[in-house]
Amino acid sequence: MDSIRDSLALERTRLANERTLLAYVRTGLSLIAAAAVLFQFFSSQHTHVAMAWLLLVFGAVVLVVGVYRFYSVRSYLNQDEPEE
Incomplete structure (x- = not known):
């Protein structure tokens, strides 16, 4: 029973990680669209041009940070025995 509960909890965490990535992508693309x-x-x-460049750079940074966080959390979750 505990193994089923643990596997479902791990799957929920993986799905939450994907939703977080999508939120980062949505935010980054919104900032880039505002710059455009x-x-x-x-x-x-x-x-306004200076503000646009700032938004463009910040949007790209948000995208990179989101992708980095997604892959780092995913690699942690895919370990055989996560550290506690």
């Missing part, structure tokens, strides 16, 4: 809007509509104003 600023580039498109305010290309003549230097303040």
Whole structure:
């Protein structure tokens, strides 16, 4: 009974990890889309262009951090005997 409970808990944790990755991707792409809007509509104003570059870089960083966290948690969960 405990092995079934443990395997289901592990599967729920894996699914939560995937949902977290999707949240990071959604956030990163939203920031990049906001940067694209600023580039498109305010290309003549230097303040908005600087903000657009900042959003673009921050969106890319969010994507990279999300992918890194996903793979690090996934590799931890796939170990035979996780450390406690």
